[in-house]
Amino acid sequence: MRIGLFLAVALLLGGLAATILALGGGTGWEEAIWLGLPMGLVEGAIVLAARYPCQSAPIREGLGRALATQATAALVSAGFWGVLGQILAHMLESVPRYAGATLRYRGAAPMLVVVGALVFLLAAAAHYLVLALEAARAAEVRGVEARVLAREAELRALRAQIDPHFLFNSLNSIATLTGEDATAARRMCLLLAGFLRRSLQLGGRDRVTLGEELDLVEEYLAIEKVRFGARLEVGREVDAGCRDALIPPLLLQPLVENAVRHGIAQRVEGGTLGLRAVRRGEEVVVTIDNPKNPERTGRRGAGLGLENVRGRLRSLYGEGARLEIATPPDAFRATVVLPYSAAVPVVQEAGLGG
Amino acid sequence: MAADRLRVLVVDDEELARRGLRRDLAALGGIEVVGECADGFEAVQAAAEEKPDLVFLDIRMPRLDGFEVLSLLDPGIAVVFVTAHDDRAVQAFDANAVDYVMKPVDPERLARAVERARERLRRREPLPLAAIGAAARAPGEPLSRLLVRDGARVHVIPVDDIDSIEAQDDYIAVHVAGKTHLKQQTIGDLEAALDPRRFVRIHRSWILNLDRLDRIELYAKDSRVAILKDGRRLPLSRAGHQRLRELL
Numbered sequence: 001m002r003i004g005l006f007l008a009v010a011l012l013l014g015g016l017a018a019t020i021l022a023l024g025g026g027t028g029w030e031e032a033i034w035l036g037l038p039m040g041l042v043e044g045a046i047v048l049a050a051r052y053p054c055q056s057a058p059i060r061e062g063l064g065r066a067l068a069t070q071a072t073a074a075l076v077s078a079g080f081w082g083v084l085g086q087i088l089a090h091m092l093e094s095v096p097r098y099a100g101a102t103l104r105y106r107g108a109a110p111m112l113v114v115v116g117a118l119v120f121l122l123a124a125a126a127h128y129l130v131l132a133l134e135a136a137r138a139a140e141v142r143g144v145e146a147r148v149l150a151r152e153a154e155l156r157a158l159r160a161q162i163d164p165h166f167l168f169n170s171l172n173s174i175a176t177l178t179g180e181d182a183t184a185a186r187r188m189c190l191l192l193a194g195f196l197r198r199s200l201q202l203g204g205r206d207r208v209t210l211g212e213e214l215d216l217v218e219e220y221l222a223i224e225k226v227r228f229g230a231r232l233e234v235g236r237e238v239d240a241g242c243r244d245a246l247i248p249p250l251l252l253q254p255l256v257e258n259a260v261r262h263g264i265a266q267r268v269e270g271g272t273l274g275l276r277a278v279r280r281g282e283e284v285v286v287t288i289d290n291p292k293n294p295e296r297t298g299r300r301g302a303g304l305g306l307e308n309v310r311g312r313l314r315s316l317y318g319e320g321a322r323l324e325i326a327t328p329p330d331a332f333r334a335t336v337v338l339p340y341s342a343a344v345p346v347v348q349e350a351g352l353g354g
Numbered sequence: 355m356a357a358d359r360l361r362v363l364v365v366d367d368e369e370l371a372r373r374g375l376r377r378d379l380a381a382l383g384g385i386e387v388v389g390e391c392a393d394g395f396e397a398v399q400a401a402a403e404e405k406p407d408l409v410f411l412d413i414r415m416p417r418l419d420g421f422e423v424l425s426l427l428d429p430g431i432a433v434v435f436v437t438a439h440d441d442r443a444v445q446a447f448d449a450n451a452v453d454y455v456m457k458p459v460d461p462e463r464l465a466r467a468v469e470r471a472r473e474r475l476r477r478r479e480p481l482p483l484a485a486i487g488a489a490a491r492a493p494g495e496p497l498s499r500l501l502v503r504d505g506a507r508v509h510v511i512p513v514d515d516i517d518s519i520e521a522q523d524d525y526i527a528v529h530v531a532g533k534t535h536l537k538q539q540t541i542g543d544l545e546a547a548l549d550p551r552r553f554v555r556i557h558r559s560w561i562l563n564l565d566r567l568d569r570i571e572l573y574a575k576d577s578r579v580a581i582l583k584d585g586r587r588l589p590l591s592r593a594g595h596q597r598l599r600e601l602l
Contacts, residue, residue: 165414168438169368172457176374227368265367268393268416293416295510 006044013047013119014040017085020115024108031098035088035105042084043116046077047123054127070124078116082109149315162199163257166224173227188226195219202249209343210277210284211243217256217275224260231270232260242279244342248316254305255288255334263290263332284340289333306334313338360385360472363404365397365423366412366436371457375410375436378461382468394418395508398426402506408432408471413440418501418508421490425539426503429480432471446489450482484543496549500528502535509535513553517566518588519544521559554601556580556594564601 018036021027027035050073057069089105092098170192177185198216202208225232256273264271271291278285306325313321317339326333362385366372372390379385388404391397393416401409401423411433413420420435421443427433435454437443447454453467500511511530520527521541528535545555556562568583570590578590580598590598 164439168457169371172374172438172459173368173370175458176370176377179374179377227370229369265414266416268367295417 006048009047010041010044012040013043014038016040016115016119017043017112020111021105021108024111026107027101027104031092031101031104034092034098035085035101038088039081039085039112043081043119046081047119050077050120050123051127051131054124054131058131059128066128070121074117074120074124077120078113081116082113085109085112146315146318149311162196163261165261166257169227170223184226188223191219191223191226195223199250199253205249207246207343208249209243210245210247210286213247213249213252214238214243214275214277216250217253220253220256221260221273228260228264228270231267232264233270233272235272235274237274237276237278239278242277242284242340245279245284245338246341246343247284247338248312251309251312251336252286252288255309255336258305258334259288259290259332263292266293267291279340282340284338286336286338287333288335289331291330292332294329309334309336358384358472360408360468361388361404361406362386363389363391363397363400363406363409365391365394365409365415365420367392367415368412371412371436375459375464378459378464379468381461382465385468394420394423397423398503398508399506401427401431402503406431407475408434408468410434410436413437413443421487422501424481425483425487426501426508427481427483429483430478431481432474433481434467434471443490446486449489450485452481452486484539488543488547497544497547500537500544502528502537504535511535513548513563514565516553516563517582517584518563518586519553519561551601554594554597556598557589557591560588560594562588567598570595570598 014033014037016036017039018029018032021032021035022029053069053073057066059066085105086102086109089101092101170188174185174188174192177188195216198219202212202216221232221234225234256275259273264273274287274289276285276287306323310323313323313336321336321338324335324337326335362379364372364375364379364387366375369392372392376387376390379387388406389400391400395417397409397411398418400406409423409427409431411420411423413435414437415423418426420437424433433452435443435447435452436457436459437454438457444454446452453470455463455467497513500513500516502509502511511528515530517529517531519541520529522536524538524540525536526539526541526544528537541555541559541561545553545561548561552564553561554564562580562582566582566584568581571579571581573579576592578595580588580590582588
C-alpha cells in the first residue's frame with residue numbers, strides 16, 4: 001500500500017515536472033516526460049522523507065524552530081532537485097535528437113525549484129498532520145491502559161487494606177479488656193470504629209491530603225499501641241507545610257502496617273517506628289522506618305504490599321513518583337517521593353471573599 | 355498430671371492476649387498456669403524446665419513462630435494453637451486433628467479444647483509433629499533454618515551451614531562445621547522439608563549439602579564414595595549416585 005502511494009505521488013509529481021518543462025522551457029513533450037518521470041520518482045522519495053525533519057522538529061517544541069527547519073529542508077531538497085534535473089538533461093543530450101536539452105532545461109529550472117520547495121512544504125504540513133493524529137491515538141491508548149491499571153491497583157489496595165490479623169487481634173484485645181477495665185475496652189472499641197470508618201471514607205476518594213492520611217495512620221498506631229504496649233514506640237517528624245499535599249488514599253497506611261507487622265512485632269524488645277514527612281522543593285518525601293529482627297530475613301507477605309504501592313504510584317504518576325526501599329541488616333526503610341500539589345484551601349478562600 | 359490438675363503454659367507475644375487467656379483458663383477451674391512466655395525461645399525453655407501438660411501456642415511470634423516451637427516440644431505434650439487469622443494453619447490443624455482456638459477467644463470453645471487435651475493426654479496420643487510442620491509451611495518454600503534443642507537450649511542452624519545429615523536410629527545427626535547436633539526426627543521427614551536442589555539423599559542414612567561435595571571416587575567395582583571438600587568420605591548408594599548425577 002505504501003509503495004502504491006509512493007508511485008501515485010511520484011507519477012503526479014513527474015507529470016507536474018514534465019508540464020512545467022513543456023510549458024515553461026519550451027521543451028517538447030517527449031523530452032519533458034523523459035526528464036520529468038525520473039525527477040518525479042526522486043521528488044516522491046523526498047516528499048516521503050519529509051517525515052523525518054517533522055519528527056525531529058515538532059511544532060509543540062517551538063513554531064519558529066519548526067518553520068526554520070522546514071524552510072531549510074525545502075530549499076536544500078528543491079536545490080538538489082534542480083541540480084538533479086540538470087544532470088539528467090545533460091545525460092539526455094547523449095541522444096542526438098535531444099541535443100540542447102540542458103539549455104532548454106535551464107529555462108524552466110527556476111520555476112521547477114520554486115515548485116519543488118512548495119511541494120516539500122505542502123508535504124511537511126501533511127506529515128505534521130499525520131504525526132499529530134498518530135500521537136493522539138497513542139495517547140488515547142496509553143490513557144485507557146493507565147486507567148485500567150489504576151483501577152486494578154485501587155481495588156487490590158482496598159481489598160488488602162484491612163488486615164484480618166489486625167482486626168481479630170484488636171477484637172481479642174477488646175474482649176480481654178472488657179473483663180478488667182470497661183473504660184479501656186470502650187476506648188479501644190472507639191479507636192477501632194474510628195479507624196474503620198476513616199479507612200472507608202478515605203478509600204472512596206481519588207485523593208486525600210497527607211494530613212488526613214497521617215491522621216488515619218495515627219489511629220492505627222493508637223490501636224497497635226494498646227496491643228503491643230511498651231514494645232511499640234513512634235517517632236514523628238512531620239513538616240506542617242506538607243500536610244496539605246494531595247496523595248492517593250491509603251498509600252502510607254499499608255507501609256506503616258508492614259513496619260509494625262514485619263518489623264516491630266518480630267522483635268521481642270519491640271522498637272521505634274519512625275514517621276517522617278518533609279517537603280523538598282516540588283516534591284513531598286515521606287519516610288517510614290523500623291528496626292527489624294535480622295534473624296527473620298524474609299518479609300513474607302510484605303513484598304506484595306510494596307509491589308502494590310509501587311504499582312499504584314506508577315499508574316497514577318508515571319515517572320513522577322517512586323517508592324524507595326532500603327534494607328540494612330537490622331532495619332527497614334520505605335521512602336515515598338511524590339510530586340507536591342496542594343489541596344485548594346476552600347474554607348480560607350471563602351473567608352477572604354467575605 | 356497430678357490430681358487431674360492440668361499444668362498449662364501460655365505463649366503469646368501480646369501481654370494483653372496472655373492476660374485474657376489466663377483469666378479464661380482460671381474460670382474453667384482445674385488448671386494451673388505454670389508460666390507465660392512472650393516469644394518462642396522462652397517457650398521452648400519453659401516447656402523443657404516446667405514440663406507442662408498443655409501449651410497454648412500463638413502462631414505469629416518473634417524469633418521462633420508457633421510451628422517452630424511445636425517442632426521442639428516433646429511429642430508427649432498437648433498443644434492448642436491460638437490464632438487470629440491463618441487460613442493455611444487452620445487447614446493443617448483440621449487435617450491433623452490438632453486443636454486450635456481463634457481470637458477473640460470464645461470461652462466455650464476454649465473449654466472444649468481443654469477437655470480434648472485432657473483426653474489426648476489420658477490416651478498418651480503423640481502429636482503428629484512432622485505432618486503439621488509440613489502442612490503449615492507454604493508450598494514450595496523449603497526450610498531455611500533447622501532448630502535443634504539441647505535440654506532447654508535452642509540452636510538455630512541456617513541450612514546453608516549444614517554439611518551433611520546422618521540417620522541414627524530415631525535421631526538425625528546434623529553435621530555443622532565439625533560439630534554434631536542430635537535431633538529427634540526421621541531423615542525422610544527432613545529430606546522432604548529441605549530444598550531438593552541443594553540437599554541430596556546420597557544414601558539410605560545420609561543427606562549431603564551439594565556445596566560441600568568435592569568429587570566422587572570409585573573404590574570398588576560398582577561401588578562409589580563421595581569425598582567432601584573437608585576430606586570426609588561419605589557412602590554413596592547406587593540410587594544416591596544417580597540422584598547426584600542428575601543434579602550435577
